[in-house]
Amino acid sequence: MRYTLKDYQQDAVADVLARLEQARDSWQRWRSPGAFSLTATTGAGKTVMAAAVLEALFDGDAELDFAPDPGATVLWFTDDPALNEQTRFRLMAASDQLASSSRLIVIDNNFSQEKLEPGRVYFLNAQKLGKNSRLVRGAKEPDPEDPNRPLEHMPQPDSRAFTFWDTLRNTIEDEQLTLYLILDEAHRGMRRTNQTERAERATTVQRLINGENGAPPVPIVLGISATVERFDRAMEMAKGRMTLPSVLVDPARVQESGLLKDDIRLEFPSESGQFDTVLLARAARKVKQATQLWQDYAEREGTPEPVVPLLVVQVPNKASEELLLTAFKTVQDAWSELGAEAMAHVFGEHQTIELGGFFVPHISPERVQDDSHVRVLYAKDAISTGWDCPRAEVLVSFRPAKDQTHITQLLGRMVRTPLARRVPGNDVLNSVECLLPHFNRETATAVAKVLLGTTRQGADGAGDTGGGEGRRVLFKPKDMVPNSEISEQVWAAFDQIPSQTLPRKAARPVRRLTALAQALSHDGLRERALKDAYEKLYARLDGLLAEHAGQVEENIDAILTVEGEVIVAGVGEATVTPAGSFIEVADDRAIQAEFRDASRILTPELAKRYADRMAGDDDDALLDAHIKVAALARIPDVPSEIDRAADRLAIEWFAQYRKAIKALFDERQSAYAEIKGMSRDPQDIELQRPRTRTEETEDENGGQLPTRKLHLMSDEEGDFPVGSLNEWELRVLDSEASDKDFLAWYRNPSRPSEDALAIAYRDGQDNWRRLCPDFVFFHGEKGAVRVSIVDPHGHHLSDAMPKLRGLAAFSAEYGEAFHRIESVVKMNDGVLRVIDLKDEKVRAAIAKAKDVLALFESPSASDYL
Numbered sequence: 124m125r126y127t128l129k130d131y132q133q134d135a136v137a138d139v140l141a142r143l144e145q146a147r148d149s150w151q152r153w154r155s156p157g158a159f160s161l162t163a164t165t166g167a168g169k170t171v172m173a174a175a176v177l178e179a180l181f182d183g184d185a186e187l188d189f190a191p192d193p194g195a196t197v198l199w200f201t202d203d204p205a206l207n208e209q210t211r212f213r214l215m216a217a218s219d220q221l222a223s224s225s226r227l228i229v230i231d232n233n234f235s236q237e238k239l240e241p242g243r244v245y246f247l248n249a250q251k252l253g254k255n256s257r258l259v260r261g262a263k264e265p266d267p268e269d270p271n272r273p274l275e276h277m278p279q280p281d282s283r284a285f286t287f288w289d290t291l292r293n294t295i296e297d298e299q300l301t302l303y304l305i306l307d308e309a310h311r312g313m314r315r316t317n318q319t320e321r322a323e324r325a326t327t328v329q330r331l332i333n334g335e336n337g338a339p340p341v342p343i344v345l346g347i348s349a350t351v352e353r354f355d356r357a358m359e360m361a362k363g364r365m366t367l368p369s370v371l372v373d374p375a376r377v378q379e380s381g382l383l384k385d386d387i388r389l390e391f392p393s394e395s396g397q398f399d400t401v402l403l404a405r406a407a408r409k410v411k412q413a414t415q416l417w418q419d420y421a422e423r424e425g426t427p428e429p430v431v432p433l434l435v436v437q438v439p440n441k442a443s444e445e446l447l448l449t450a451f452k453t454v455q456d457a458w459s460e461l462g463a464e465a466m467a468h469v470f471g472e473h474q475t476i477e478l479g480g481f482f483v484p485h486i487s488p489e490r491v492q493d494d495s496h497v498r499v500l501y502a503k504d505a506i507s508t509g510w511d512c513p514r515a516e517v518l519v520s521f522r523p524a525k526d527q528t529h530i531t532q533l534l535g536r537m538v539r540t541p542l543a544r545r546v547p548g549n550d551v552l553n554s555v556e557c558l559l560p561h562f563n564r565e566t567a568t569a570v571a572k573v574l575l576g577t578t579r580q581g582a583d584g585a586g587d588t589g590g591g592e593g594r595r596v597l598f599k600p601k602d603m604v605p606n607s608e609i610s611e612q613v614w615a616a617f618d619q620i621p622s623q624t625l626p627r628k629a630a631r632p633v634r635r636l637t638a639l640a641q642a643l644s645h646d647g648l649r650e651r652a653l654k655d656a657y658e659k660l661y662a663r664l665d666g667l668l669a670e671h672a673g674q675v676e677e678n679i680d681a682i683l684t685v686e687g688e689v690i691v692a693g694v695g696e697a698t699v700t701p702a703g704s705f706i707e708v709a710d711d712r713a714i715q716a717e718f719r720d721a722s723r724i725l726t727p728e729l730a731k732r733y734a735d736r737m738a739g740d741d742d743d744a745l746l747d748a749h750i751k752v753a754a755l756a757r758i759p760d761v762p763s764e765i766d767r768a769a770d771r772l773a774i775e776w777f778a779q780y781r782k783a784i785k786a787l788f789d790e791r792q793s794a795y796a797e798i799k800g801m802s803r804d805p806q807d808i809e810l811q812r813p814r815t816r817t818e819e820t821e822d823e824n825g826g827q828l829p830t831r832k833l834h835l836m837s838d839e840e841g842d843f844p845v846g847s848l849n850e851w852e853l854r855v856l857d858s859e860a861s862d863k864d865f866l867a868w869y870r871n872p873s874r875p876s877e878d879a880l881a882i883a884y885r886d887g888q889d890n891w892r893r894l895c896p897d898f899v900f901f902h903g904e905k906g907a908v909r910v911s912i913v914d915p916h917g918h919h920l921s922d923a924m925p926k927l928r929g930l931a932a933f934s935a936e937y938g939e940a941f942h943r944i945e946s947v948v949k950m951n952d953g954v955l956r957v958i959d960l961k962d963e964k965v966r967a968a969i970a971k972a973k974d975v976l977a978l979f980e981s982p983s984a985s986d987y988l
Contacts, residue, residue, distance in 0.1 A: 124175055126217055127638075127797060130627045131376040132168055135161065136175045137629050138370040140189045143180065143343065147192060147301055149365055150342040158332075158344035158358040159367035165349050166511070166539050167377045170210055173305065173347065174217035180303070181242050182220055185723045186631050194300045196239040198341075200331065201307045202249040209489055210307060211246055232257040235285050239294045239302065249327040251287070258287045291331075291338040304332065304341040308348050333361055340364065375592035379625070379875045379893070381545030381793075383538050386554035386595045386817060387574050391562040393825065399521055400453045402558045403436065406519040407457035409556055410434040410498070413516050416552060424788040430541040431495040432516035437533055439522060440503050444478055446521070447501070451481045454499055461498060467491075468501040491515075502533065513539035519558040524566035530559070531573045544793050547877035550817035551602055564598070564825060571596035593874025599821035603836035603843060605812070606867075613867045613901050614812065616908040617835065620899065621807045621937045623883045624800035625875070626891045632769035633660065633726045635801040639773055642794055648783050649776075656772060657732055663768040664733055664755065671758050678754035682717050683709050711746070718749040721756035725765060730756070770802075785809070796877075805883035805891075807937075813878040818844045831856060835869045843870070851949045852897060852915045855987070859900050859913065866908060869899040880912070884929020886922065894926045902942065909942035918948040918975040927978075931969045934960040947987050948979050955987035956980075 128136065139161055146157030163169050178184070183191035201207050211229065215222045221244070230247045239245055251258045285293070294302050306328065334340040340363070346354040358366045377383060390405075392398045413432040421429030436450055455461060467486040468476060476483040483501065491500055492512045500515070515537040520530050537555050546552040559567060574596050605614075640652035649655070668675060689702040722730040730752055737748040755761055777784075777799060784795050792811070799806045816836040820828055828846030837843050845853060847870070859865060873895055875881035881893040896914035903909040914930060916923055927946055934944040944960040956979040958965050965983050972978040 124171075124178065124217060125219055126171055128171065128175060129168070129380045129382065130625055130800065131372055131380060132172050132175070134628050135163065135172050135370055135372050136179070137187050139172070139176050139345070140179055140184070140187060142367045142370065143176070143303070143345070144189070145367060146343045146365070150301065151298075155365055156340045156342050156344070156363065157365040157367055158346070158361070160346040160348070160354055160358075160369045161372070162369055163347075163349065163372035164374045164377055165535050166383045167372050167374075168382060169347050170213040171217045174214050174221060177214070177244060178218055178220045181226075185727045186634060187629055188723050192301055194241050195303060196241050196294065196300055197244045197303045197305060198239065199244055199246045199305045199307060200248070200328065202328070203308075204248040204250065205489075206307065207246040207248055212489075214244070230258070230287070234258060234287070236290055237285055237293050238290060238297055238300065241300060247287075252327050252331065288335065288338045291341075295339050295342060302342050304344045306344065306346045306348075306354065329357065332357075375892075376625075378593045381876070382540060382543060383594070384540055384553055384555045385545070385593065385874060385876075386550055386597055386600070387534070387538075387571075388554055388556040388597050388600050388817075389559065389567050389571060390556070390598075391559045391564070391567045393564075398560045400449060402560045403450060403453045403519050404457035406434055406436075406517050406556070406558050407454050407499075409517050411458055411460075413552075420546065420549075420552065424790065426788075426790075430514055431498070432541075433491070433497065433512060433514050434499045435512075435515050435518045435533070435537065436499060436501050437518060437520040437522055437530065438501060438503060439526075442503075442521075447476065448478045448481070450501070450521075451478065451483065458498075462496070464496055465498040466501070467494075467497045467499075470501070470503060504532065511536045511539050513537075513541040513543075515555070517556045517558070519560070521560065523561045524563075524569075527566070527570050527573070530557070531570060534574065542790070544790070545876055547789050547792070547811045548813035549815045551815050554817065564823075567598065568823070571598075595819075597817065597819050599819060600817045601820045601838060601844070603816040603818060603834075603838055605814075606833070606835055606837040606841060606843075608833065608837075608841055609835055609867050612906065612908050613835070616901060616910050617810065617812065617869070617899075619940065620810050620880055620910060621940055622810055622879070622881050623805040623893070623933070624796070624802070624808055625881075625883060625893050626803050626805055627801060628803070630801050630803045631726060632766040632773065632802070633729055635798060636660075636769040636773045637728065638798045638801065639776060639795075642791075642798060643776065643780060646783075646787060646791055648780050652776075656769075657729070659772050660729060660765065660768060661733060661736060663765060667758070667761055667764055668751075668755055671755070671761075674758055675751065675754045678757045679750055681757075682714060682750055682753055685709050685713065714746065714750055714753070717753035721753040724756045724762050725752075729765075781809075793877075810880060811877040819846055820844050822846060831860070831868075833860065833865070833867050835867055845870075847873075851955060854955065855913060855915050855947055856898065858988070859898070862902060864902045864904070865900070866903065867901040869901075871895050871897060871899055882929055882933045884925055884932070886925050892925075894922075894929055896930070910940070911943035911945070912941055913943070913945050913947060915947040915949075918950075918979060923975045924972070927969055927975060931960050931966040935963075935966060948975070950976075950979065956984045957987040958984045 142159045146159070149155045149157055161169070161172070163172070175184075177197065179187065179189045180192055180195045180197070183189055199207065199210065201210075207229065211227050214227060221227060226243055228243055228245050230245050230251060232251070250256070253259075291302075294300055332341055332344055340361075344358065344364075346358070348354065355366070355369065358364060378385070390402065392402075410432050417430040417432060421427075434454070436454075438446060438450070451466065454466070463482070466481070466483045468483055469486060469488050469491070473485045475485065486494065486497060486500075491497060492514060495514070518530075518534055518537060520533070522530055534555070534557055540546075540553065557570075559570070562570070575594060636656050637653065640649075640656040643649040643652040685707045686704065687707070688704050690699050691702045692699045718730065718734075724730075725733075734745065734748040734752045737751065738744040784792060787795075796808060799808060813836055822828055828844045830842035831845050832841055832843075834843030845856070848856065856868065859868065872879040875893045875895060879895050880899060881895055883891055883893055886892050896912045897916075898913045900911045900913060901908055902911065912930075916926060930944065930946060934941075938944060938961045941961070945957050946960060947955055947957045950956055958969075958979065960966065960969075968978065968981065968983040978984065
């Protein structure tokens with residue numbers, strides 16, 4: 124893979140491969156077809172995950188202990204040829220192993236093969252299977268009135284030996300091949316059927332799945348989409364097909380990853396009137412401002428090519444020439460520096476628009492992201508399925524309120540972060556703006572609910588706009604900067620606050636160590652880091668060889684010999700008689716199979732390098748080295764010992780180069796954070812100071828929200844809005860602020876990010892999650908600042924107990940870094956109660972507790988004063 128998978132992507136790939144392995148086993152044993160779906164929100168990187176799955180399917184994945192399927196052939200199916208082409212290019216961009224044109228094949232009308240070949244991905248769109256298509260001409264179409272009676276059909280072209288249905292049948296019936304069907308945008312083509320009425324004629328995709336024209340059902344079907352309910356129902360209704368559990372990607376983990384923008388800013392008129400041009404001019408100015416912000420960021424980061432933000436102008440489907448001309452003039456007037464070639468459109472009419480001296484050409488949607496000279500893009504609907512443009516930062520829509528679906532669809536294509544990561548501590552650069560001239564607060568609120576996922580717009584995917592818990596929709600945002608009233612001593616204390624990474628299911632310590640070594644070398648922090656890392660691992664392997672010398676020799680004997688038994692069964696007799704045993708010498712093929720097993724245990728690169736080191740320059744000694752490495756890897760203690768050695772060195776290097784890493788640019792710091800998180804256990808990380816913090820300043824009725832002083836981030840008056848706090852959270856804040864030695868406070872972001880204190884915990888299903896405590900308080904004298912965590916949390920919430928246990932575990936490990944770590948709840952009578960998580964007896968009570976409310980009623984808690 125050319126990309127490092129995010130933690131949630133790695134977990135999803137592992138789950139998909141496990142389902143594919145189960146489905147393949149069922150097909151090969153009992154010829155029972157199977158199906159399941161991968162559900163991931165817009166922007167989660169479904170194509171990147173698919174690339175990793177395909178790599179493993181064809182070539183195996185040692186990290187996930189997944190063996191390749193030598194007979195695997197994949198049919199990638201959509202209802203849109205443009206989407207297929209876009210996906211093919213994305214797969215090539217994501218995977219060097221799939222980049223060869225011979226592995227990714229587009230099926231055109233001239234395609235004619237007896238069978239699909241293993242190790243290949245074939246792209247097919249629904250139109251190619253229409254009854255008049257050359258690809259299937261000659262196949263017998265079923266009669267819609269009587270499926271058992273074929274219709275007359277067009278003759279098969281003389282040049283075609285096989286219809287595509289023939290190719291499918293031959294592929295499926297070949298026991299040396301396994302056909303995998305991947306349905307991209309799997310919700311399409313899955314119409315409901317009413318069993319009480321005459322069933323509709325099956326759609327093309329259903330015919331493909333269930334079999335037709337002599338072709339049997341496809342063995343294994345994987346549906347990929349943001350909304351797969353229709354697909355799942357269709358698979359459940361398919362006769363004889365086993366359905367496996369869906370693989371669901373948690374939207375909150377996608378949002379946490381930084382791949383999606385955190386905030387969506389909505390603007391609309393607060394009075395009646397015609398404000399199209401006013402808000403369009405405002406949008407143009409916003410893009411100019413964003414351009415400067417990205418240039419400033421690029422200069423600070425030493426990046427030669429800054430992000431070039433794009434303005435998207437959405438017009439009605441039947442936009443008049445007058446409206447278009449007015450839009451062109453408004454943008455030009457507000458943005459006079461704009462070049463003549465900076466505007467383009469993606470209308471269905473592919474001609475250049477010539478109006479009033481303006482020449483606005485058509486551009487293919489997939490080119491918009493890379494053609495950075497285009498600064499203003501005019502669009503109508505959601506542009507196209509699968510299209511996205513991470514540099515699109517501002518949208519102004521002339522659509523009326525009744526067209527909110529078109530608006531949310533298009534906005535959903537603009538939510539990817541342009542750097543594929545969050546900009547640390549800068550809410551402005553982590554946001555997208557949407558200006559709605561024809562909306563009011565009520566209709567804009569309806570849009571906000573869709574964007575937050577609290578309202579859906581049907582099962583066809585229209586309501587999916589990406590993101591999950593942690594996303595915000597802001598109506599009247601205000602940008603906060605570091606508060607000038609806060610001392611540097613407080614900020615220095617903030618810098619020392621420990622935070623935690625989210626553990627990964629499939630983490631390999633050796634992989635983490637080598638990734639760290641490569642990063643250190645890349646940044647010039649340690650010249651021969653990779654060599655040093657392997658030398659340490661070689662030394663530990665040498666020690667293990669010496670410690671287990673006897674067992675290694677026994678394993679070598681076992682590898683070099685193949686033992687078997689002989690039995691005799693008489694013809695017509697029911698008894699079987701043992702007739703001895705035999706021993707044969709293992710051949711090279713058997714030995715290499717053992718070495719591949721060792722590669723999965725030790726990682727392929729370590730096994731290869733260690734064997735090469737053992738053999739030296741003697742090619743004849745390489746086979747003996749492979750045998751010895753395979754024998755060593757068979758010993759149960761060896762994998763855990765190597766993992767411990769890799770972890771020890773990684774921890775040592777992270778500590779040794781902590782300050783140097785902290786001095787690197789954001790992109791490199793983000794890379795080290797990713798590497799540190801490549802662990803099965805939570806890892807401690809440092810917070811980064813926020814640079815720009817955006818907060819809502821109005822309530823749902825347009826009234827001003829209350830504010831408080833001495834927050835680390837504030838407006839020019841030193842105020843910070845507290846509208847996100849409920850009544851009893853405000854009571855906690857005001858109580859803390861009334862202390863004589865109170866210095867400052869920090870409203871911890873609700874989403875894990877570089878400037879958020881995040882704590883790992885296990886939820887009710889034993890999955891790792893991260894919680895962000897509500898408050899960090901700073902007390903003491905300016906020369907001696909004490910830091911406290913105070914977390915008000917509802918006792919009635921389903922996650923209350925898992926989060927409390929996570930906070931207790933964090934306190935046990937990091938308690939010395941804090942003055943207080945407390946959890947506060949509001950009891951049913953309104954009284955606030957608190958427990959001290961630094962108290963060992965309290966943590967023991969939490970470990971035994973079954974009910975949060977009972978725990979806070981017990982002597983372990985006290986009244987919060």
